[in-house]
Amino acid sequence: MYYIHAIQSMNNSDVFKQEDIHQKLVEVSENPTLVTPDFKTYIAPTALRRLSPILRMGITLAKEVQAAVDQPFDAISVGTGLGCLTDTEKFLNVIYTVEGDVLSPTAFIQSTHNTIAGQISLDLGNHSYNMTHTQNNLSFEMALIDGMLCCEEGSKNVLVGAADESIEFLNKLKPSVFDSETLFTTSATFLAISADKMESSIAILACKTIANAAEISVETNAFLAAFGLSLEQINCFVLNTNELETPANSEVFHIDDQLGFNQSSSAFAVHVAHDFLKSSTKEFALIVNRSSNNYLGLILLKNDKTHN
Amino acid sequence: MDIFITGLGAISTIGNNVDEIYASLLAEKTGIRKGTLDHSMKYHVGEVPLSNEGLMEHFKLKTKGSRTALLGMVAAKEAFQGHQLMDEVRTGLISGTSVGGMDITEEEYRNYLKTETFDAEKYKHHPSGTTTEQMAEELGITGFVNTISTACSSAANAIMMGARLIRSNQLDRVVVGGTDSLTHFTISGFRSLMIFDPEWCRPFDETRKGLNLGEGAGYIVLESEKSLQLTGKTPLAKLTGWSNASDAYHQTASSPEGNGAVLAMTKALSVAHLQPTDIDYINAHGTATPNNDSSESKAFINVFEGKVPPFSSTKAYTGHTLAACGGIEAVIAVLSIQNNVLFPNLNHTTPIEETGLIPVKQITRIENVRNVLSNSFGFGGNNSSLIFSKL
Amino acid sequence: MSELKENLKAQIIEQLNLEDLTPSDIKNEAPLFGDEGLGLDSIDALEFIVLLDVNYGIKISDPSDAREIFHSIDSLASFIESQK
Numbered sequence: 001m002y003y004i005h006a007i008q009s010m011n012n013s014d015v016f017k018q019e020d021i022h023q024k025l026v027e028v029s030e031n032p033t034l035v036t037p038d039f040k041t042y043i044a045p046t047a048l049r050r051l052s053p054i055l056r057m058g059i060t061l062a063k064e065v066q067a068a069v070d071q072p073f074d075a076i077s078v079g080t081g082l083g084c085l086t087d088t089e090k091f092l093n094v095i096y097t098v099e100g101d102v103l104s105p106t107a108f109i110q111s112t113h114n115t116i117a118g119q120i121s122l123d124l125g126n127h128s129y130n131m132t133h134t135q136n137n138l139s140f141e142m143a144l145i146d147g148m149l150c151c152e153e154g155s156k157n158v159l160v161g162a163a164d165e166s167i168e169f170l171n172k173l174k175p176s177v178f179d180s181e182t183l184f185t186t187s188a189t190f191l192a193i194s195a196d197k198m199e200s201s202i203a204i205l206a207c208k209t210i211a212n213a214a215e216i217s218v219e220t221n222a223f224l225a226a227f228g229l230s231l232e233q234i235n236c237f238v239l240n241t242n243e244l245e246t247p248a249n250s251e252v253f254h255i256d257d258q259l260g261f262n263q264s265s266s267a268f269a270v271h272v273a274h275d276f277l278k279s280s281t282k283e284f285a286l287i288v289n290r291s292s293n294n295y296l297g298l299i300l301l302k303n304d305k306t307h308n
Numbered sequence: 309m310d311i312f313i314t315g316l317g318a319i320s321t322i323g324n325n326v327d328e329i330y331a332s333l334l335a336e337k338t339g340i341r342k343g344t345l346d347h348s349m350k351y352h353v354g355e356v357p358l359s360n361e362g363l364m365e366h367f368k369l370k371t372k373g374s375r376t377a378l379l380g381m382v383a384a385k386e387a388f389q390g391h392q393l394m395d396e397v398r399t400g401l402i403s404g405t406s407v408g409g410m411d412i413t414e415e416e417y418r419n420y421l422k423t424e425t426f427d428a429e430k431y432k433h434h435p436s437g438t439t440t441e442q443m444a445e446e447l448g449i450t451g452f453v454n455t456i457s458t459a460c461s462s463a464a465n466a467i468m469m470g471a472r473l474i475r476s477n478q479l480d481r482v483v484v485g486g487t488d489s490l491t492h493f494t495i496s497g498f499r500s501l502m503i504f505d506p507e508w509c510r511p512f513d514e515t516r517k518g519l520n521l522g523e524g525a526g527y528i529v530l531e532s533e534k535s536l537q538l539t540g541k542t543p544l545a546k547l548t549g550w551s552n553a554s555d556a557y558h559q560t561a562s563s564p565e566g567n568g569a570v571l572a573m574t575k576a577l578s579v580a581h582l583q584p585t586d587i588d589y590i591n592a593h594g595t596a597t598p599n600n601d602s603s604e605s606k607a608f609i610n611v612f613e614g615k616v617p618p619f620s621s622t623k624a625y626t627g628h629t630l631a632a633c634g635g636i637e638a639v640i641a642v643l644s645i646q647n648n649v650l651f652p653n654l655n656h657t658t659p660i661e662e663t664g665l666i667p668v669k670q671i672t673r674i675e676n677v678r679n680v681l682s683n684s685f686g687f688g689g690n691n692s693s694l695i696f697s698k699l
Numbered sequence: 700m701s702e703l704k705e706n707l708k709a710q711i712i713e714q715l716n717l718e719d720l721t722p723s724d725i726k727n728e729a730p731l732f733g734d735e736g737l738g739l740d741s742i743d744a745l746e747f748i749v750l751l752d753v754n755y756g757i758k759i760s761d762p763s764d765a766r767e768i769f770h771s772i773d774s775l776a777s778f779i780e781s782q783k
Contacts, residue, residue, distance in 0.1 A: 046737075046739075049715065049717055049718060049719075050742075081437065082435060083457070091493065091496070092413075092414060092417045092418075092493065093421070094496070095492060095496040097421065100752055100753060101752060102500070102502075102745075102753075102758075104714075104745075104749045105497070105502075105742060105745045105746070106742055106746065108496070109497075109501070109560055109687065109742060110559070112406055112457070112459045113406070113436065113457035114458040114459055114687065114688050114690055115559075115688060118689060121556045121688070122556050122558070122559065122688070122689070124556075125556055126554060127555070127556050127568065127571055128553065129552050130552060130553075130554040130688075130690055131552065133454060133455065133456060133457075134435070134455045134456075134457045135440070135453065135454050135455050136435055136437040136438065136441075142454045145478075146469065149472055149473070149478075152476055153472070153476075172426065172428070173428045173431050176428040176429055177428055209452065209454075210450075211441070211444060211449075211450045211452070211453040293441070295441075295453075500745065502745060502748070502760075502762050558740070558741070559742060560741075560742065561741060
């Protein structure tokens with residue numbers, strides 16, 4: 001069991017540094033815009049001038065989570081489905097439009113997926129394990145599995161997160177590429193996890209990914225059965241699918257309604273589930289993240305404030 | 309817990325499979341030459357001489373994909389040959405890539421800039437994760453499928469992730485490594501950084517000017533002891549040490565003293581329960597950029613307290629294959645252990661003045677290669693070290 | 700020369716996204732690199748090479764040659780003048 005000691009998100013709802021975010025979600029609009037703090041209060045101007053939205057979000061969220069937990073992170077594990085798209089597109093424009101012998105390198109340098117985690121380590125002066133996972137919409141689950149493994153191996157304070165940014169070009173490609181009618185949005189969530197309970201009461205019990213998943217209810221029931229649980233005992237579902245029949249008395253959040261299409265949405269789903277459990281006496285929350293090609297991610301959260 | 313290696317697969321400019329690559333290594337034959345494509349013809353690169361159609365036909369691939377995915381399928385299938393899928397053996401695929409389907413995306417995007425029209429379907433290949441999913445489909449692997457993208461250390465990190473999941477009893481067997489194709493995007497990117505050598509690269513040489521890019525893929529199969537009993541495979545070597553650390557110095561440059569590299573090598577030795585004197589050969593990252601080779605050399609001197617074991621960079625054979633290099637070099641490390649041979653650092657004449665270190669310069673056979681250290685360092689100060697050991 | 704220096708400052712602000720600065724914030728003799736000056740780094744040095752190529756047609760093939768040239772606005776301006 002890995003306790004969540006701090007969690008922060010940024011997306012098209014006003015959620016950064018907010019509590020009870022499950023009550024503050026707004027439906028994704030026609031023209032979703034990222035709600036941000038003044039990044040200058042988090043990032044030095046010499047660094048900020050180069051950074052795309054995904055990097056600004058990642059660094060700011062990591063710093064805010066680091067500030068909430070005293071110890072420096074002893075591992076950093078980040079997921080991203082599509083990576084640093086702004087800089088990738090910018091550099092594609094550079095190579096096909098700039099004539100001359102020399103090319104501006106900044107966009108290329110910042111186009112690699114691990115720029116997010118790398119910039120976090122650079123900004124925090126952190127020399128520990130630094131990993132970037134990219135498995136489409138299961139990227140956060142992969143980062144979380146790695147983060148939990150770091151805890152199992154002895155890390156005391158692990159930063160896990162996921163970030164994805166939208167660029168205008170992406171919306172031209174739907175629905176054919178991502179099997180989604182909803183708009184692409186920009187979103188990131190970062191959290192600190194540890195095997196030590198300390199003041200936290202919300203923990204991640206398990207995370208599982210399945211390639212070539214069978215029917216969602218079959219996979220979900222099997223996943224829960226390993227913890228002696230059934231669907232009826234889950235109090236809160238945060239999901240991106242209608243294929244799972246949820247119990248009548250449970251709280252259900254359809255994450256796509258708030259977030260549109262974002263490949264890091266399951267990280268934000270953990271934040272929603274975390275705040276729901278924290279503000280209640282309910283015990284279990286389940287995040288169900290399916291993709292169009294039968295990949296499935298399942299994350300189980302437990303509130304042990306009132307239970308043991 | 310022991311992590312056994314039971315399969316090797318690789319493709320690069322020096323060979324379409326492990327045997328061909330081994331023969332080229334022994335022949336001290338580089339595969340780097342003038343590029344043949346529009347975007348590569350101005351440079352010395354390590355191209356795989358088969359087209360995408362050629363790869364599909366020659367290797368009888370069933371699944372369509374980007375060039376990165378096709379190269380990955382070729383090497384992963386070679387590594388996994390003779391392996392059977394079975395329910396009792398939880399089998400995964402963890403692949404490193406930095407460009408994913410960029411080879412297709414860049415063509416499509418160029419067309420879009422010219423004509424403002426696009427074929428959305430083509431972009432389906434773009435995500436790095438999709439590259440791995442296409443490989444998984446070709447191999448028939450379901451269950452755990454993951455992609456690591458940490459630039460030039462991606463494959464080494466994929467190998468490390470696989471070993472850790474086996475040690476934690478989450479997987480029994482896993483195909484791990486990396487793949488990257490040569491793209492206009494990466495060639496332009498390294499050109500913008502001004503770190504190409506216009507001639508053949510010279511790792512660890514005082515006169516080195518920069519790197520030559522390459523393409524390819526390298527995979528190995530890792531298995532637990534329990535898995536070996538079920539698969540009946542004969543292990544070739546063991547993976548005993550691994551570590552990743554962050555240099556946290558600069559977005560692209562390594563710290564002058566190679567702090568992240570020192571941390572990665574030191575921790576990998578500790579995971580393997582080995583002393584520096586147990587290492588018989590280092591397959592260095594050795595990209596031949598002024599910055600990497602100087603920083604890595606100083607890190608060697610630091611970790612090995614001046615007594616640096618025989619080392620070389622094999623990138624003067626293959627070119628720098630980016631996310632694939634840790635996979636191809638893992639295969640080379642196992643070949644070194646299996647054959648008690650150290651591979652030379654081609655094109656070396658003058659030691660780096662500041663360190664005086666001289667790499668292995670010709671094929672060297674020694675009595676026993678017990679442990680090989682393999683380094684892979686990526687952008688963002690992402691430093692990884694792996695240790696391969698004799699059974 | 701002073702017009703060249705003012706142009707350079709504006710071009711640097713644009714090329715390096717120094718959006719919070721105005722040309723008057725950059726002193727002619729102050730170091731551009733390192734913590735003492737504007738805090739620019741080796742990536743900016745590459746951007747300077749692009750700037751010189753695009754705006755002045757000056758080619759620099761080895762970034763390590765350029766350290767002294769890029770020291771300050773003064774040194775950059777004298778270098779550009781010397782290439783005319």
